[in-house]
Amino acid sequence: MSLDPGPGVDAAQSQVSVGSGDVVRLLPQPRHVAVNTPSRRPVLLVALLVAAVLAGLLCGVAAGRGHGPWAGTLAGRWARPALPADAARAPLAVPLAAPSGSGGYRFLELEDDGSGTPVRWDPCRPIHYVIRPDGAPPGGLAAVRSAIARLEQVTGLRFTSDGTTDEAPRTGRPSMDRARYGDRWSPVLIAFTDPTEFPSMAGFAGLGGPESIGGNDPGERRYVTGVVLLNRENLAQIATWDDGSARVEAVVRHEFGHLAGLDHENDDDSLMNPRPDGTPADYAPGDLRGLAKLSGGPCFRDY
Numbered sequence: 001m002s003l004d005p006g007p008g009v010d011a012a013q014s015q016v017s018v019g020s021g022d023v024v025r026l027l028p029q030p031r032h033v034a035v036n037t038p039s040r041r042p043v044l045l046v047a048l049l050v051a052a053v054l055a056g057l058l059c060g061v062a063a064g065r066g067h068g069p070w071a072g073t074l075a076g077r078w079a080r081p082a083l084p085a086d087a088a089r090a091p092l093a094v095p096l097a098a099p100s101g102s103g104g105y106r107f108l109e110l111e112d113d114g115s116g117t118p119v120r121w122d123p124c125r126p127i128h129y130v131i132r133p134d135g136a137p138p139g140g141l142a143a144v145r146s147a148i149a150r151l152e153q154v155t156g157l158r159f160t161s162d163g164t165t166d167e168a169p170r171t172g173r174p175s176m177d178r179a180r181y182g183d184r185w186s187p188v189l190i191a192f193t194d195p196t197e198f199p200s201m202a203g204f205a206g207l208g209g210p211e212s213i214g215g216n217d218p219g220e221r222r223y224v225t226g227v228v229l230l231n232r233e234n235l236a237q238i239a240t241w242d243d244g245s246a247r248v249e250a251v252v253r254h255e256f257g258h259l260a261g262l263d264h265e266n267d268d269d270s271l272m273n274p275r276p277d278g279t280p281a282d283y284a285p286g287d288l289r290g291l292a293k294l295s296g297g298p299c300f301r302d303y
């Protein structure tokens with residue numbers, strides 16, 4: 001995971017107008033940087049602006065795509081864990097059919113074979129995750145459970161809880177952490193945090209995104225880990241509003257949409273819209289079409 005732009009990434013700060021002329025600082029906009037396959041790419045962190053939530057739901061993309069400060073942290077840049085014992089030879093569940101129509105979605109990352117296929121999670125093995133529940137606001141854990149259940153229903157992906165963790169959010173989170181998690185990819189970290197603990201959270205209600213690893217050949221890039229970080233201070237405030245539980249749920253589902261591989265989308269009714277009109281409570285038809293393209297497909301039979 002990295003919020004810091006790595007070498008070759010433009011670190012210029014962006015400004016965006018919010019509501020009645022407030023100016024909110026966004027983190028650096030994503031830049032595509034040439035990365036040799038099969039290198040590791042950092043977590044794509046996509047942020048939900050706190051001020052924007054207060055004004056409706058406005059998102060800013062904050063990502064460092066490319067080589068970040070983590071680049072030397074892998075124990076050998078080509079390190080790969082063994083194929084997990086719970087990797088099946090067929091997708092674990094059938095995804096929902098995509099709604100009719102077209103478009104209404106964008107992807108965080110495309111395969112590096114020029115096919116236009118989005119990078120996705122392996123549908124044939126469960127996505128392991130850990131939760132650090134410390135400071136969860138009212139309804140926060142329920143919103144996480146609901147978001148996972150909804151994403152499982154839509155995509156056919158399966159999530160497996162590895163329990164709670166005391167792992168704190170940090171930049172440079174390794175994709176493999178043998179000391180903590182053994183010979184496997186780090187499980188997705190779901191954590192409630194705040195700007196005091198994790199300064200990058202300042203100004204955001206949530207930060208979420210996956211991390212991809214390249215395969216042996218072009219077109220085999222896949223997501224292997226990621227984070228969903230939720231601003232416990234901001235969500236605790238939102239939870240007190242009349243429609244607080246729906247808004248907290250929308251924030252969490254939005255971040256899980258990023259974890260699945262969706263980028264921001266400008267359709268008015270999209271849950272992934274950075275400037276939605278109102279507070280979408282669930283994925284819109286366009287979001288579902290995008291999630292359908294992130295679902296199913298062949299298994300990855302290595303690491």
Ligand SMILES: [Zn+2]
Nearest residue numbers: 046047048059
């Ligand atoms: Zn977002």
